[in-house]
Amino acid sequence: MQITTIEAIEILGTVSFAISGSFAAMQRRLDPFGVLIIAFVTSIGGGTVRDLLLGDTPVAWMRDVNYCLLILLTSIATIFFKTYIKKFKITLFLFDSLGLGLFTILGIEKGIVFGLSPGICIALGTITGCFGGVIRDTLLNTIPLIFRKEVYATACIMGGILYFALLYFNLKPDLAKIAVIAFIFALRIIVVRYKLTLPRFG
Amino acid sequence: MQITTIEAIEILGTVSFAISGSFAAMQRRLDPFGVLIIAFVTSIGGGTVRDLLLGDTPVAWMRDVNYCLLILLTSIATIFFKTYIKKFKITLFLFDSLGLGLFTILGIEKGIVFGLSPGICIALGTITGCFGGVIRDTLLNTIPLIFRKEVYATACIMGGILYFALLYFNLKPDLAKIAVIAFIFALRIIVVRYKLTLPRFG
């Protein structure tokens, strides 16, 4: 079984957001069923909004039951491992940042496949990256991360511009993808570190 | 004029949620126009999200003006009869539970028609059943029922599993539908009774 770069990114992004959703839900003391729902919504939220806007329906998670299984397993594993993890906030933040980078690239790529102009592709990437977290935070009744001081959507937009710049200079697409994911991930961490504050949840 | 089982379920579900929406809105002391809007949104919310996710557009209520008229008439009737009904909370709860069962079956059936796998059909049924109420509660600024302690989405998921089990054992589809609707309705009532608390609204 061969896995393309895009598939690998999709799997990693789904897992990252499922973990970040599970942690956010456990932090708010939801019961296990609530944790599953939040993990699911966080993981599929961005891609669902992307597919709806593009009219690529039935949306992705409906066509491939494996993603639902992946989220289920990730969420259950997260619940079991939670006792080993002391620092919920940091773990949540790291996986949220990783998922952000991965999903931004997925959104941009899908926009390119649909023949949209670069500016719109970047907007689509930003939406794909951010919406899972926005829905998660809205459901958990915390102020969405996107509206706080730390860069969030900004990281996606800058990453998107970087991606088109790298492609323009003929970097191999797969390398460009990995570079941009690392850029978005690093940017968020550096900004939060530089401010010497961790994101405050709830 | 012949009415199929699905059509009958659709009509009953639309009426149930229009009543539950009207009561919820009157309880929050909205003016008659606000009551109409909330009744409308509660009735069409679940089916609209379902059709959007499936890409079955224009969404159902746009193709058949009769559903809009049905909601309008139900809502007006509810406003007029409200003086005869003392126990808003119980009435709201009963019709909400009934609509939940009816719409869950509608969502599952549509998933089957679209050739989706059983797990996805159950998710679609749950979304169809729950979303009208979630939007209603969000607009009325109360914590959505789905996030409270009583089973809500859980009832839909268990009903969905029961439905596929009944079909597997070759029960007639129409009978299976009615059994599952009764099951979801009864489950919610039993759970709330057992806890000896009625749902607290607002």
Added chain:
Amino acid sequence: MQITTIEAIEILGTVSFAISGSFAAMQRRLDPFGVLIIAFVTSIGGGTVRDLLLGDTPVAWMRDVNYCLLILLTSIATIFFKTYIKKFKITLFLFDSLGLGLFTILGIEKGIVFGLSPGICIALGTITGCFGGVIRDTLLNTIPLIFRKEVYATACIMGGILYFALLYFNLKPDLAKIAVIAFIFALRIIVVRYKLTLPRFG
């Protein structure tokens, strides 16, 4: 370059809502990036929901990058001119009302093009007109204007009925459009004046 009436209405509506969104965001003291996002969401919200419900995807703003540029420029201009404008609330209210009338007509027209019945067209117009503002207010965590005492959705519905009445009496469509936009705009202003209160934001 020839511009049709519909295109002119679309441009004016986009600008109006971009201004109203920018003002609402500045009033809540968002940073410039937040102001851009809110301006964007307010401008495209109604049309996006309309296109999703109709299944006319990719949604409008994805197909024409010019609308995104228009919103960007409007929002930047608004930020620069804000020092000259003392009365935020009134300015916001005027542009919000203007956008409401313009977008209602756009929604109705698109419904007619899709062959929907007049009642559904009016609902679609109301959704197109109102949703940008609803999303704006929800994101800014203020109670959406639509749920306050002043007519809002009601103005759209009455405007929609007027539009079909004017067409029925063979008024030229372009004239009917302008009349209805003026009617919705005037109706909102008269209602707010008559109550001798300006809308309270935040």
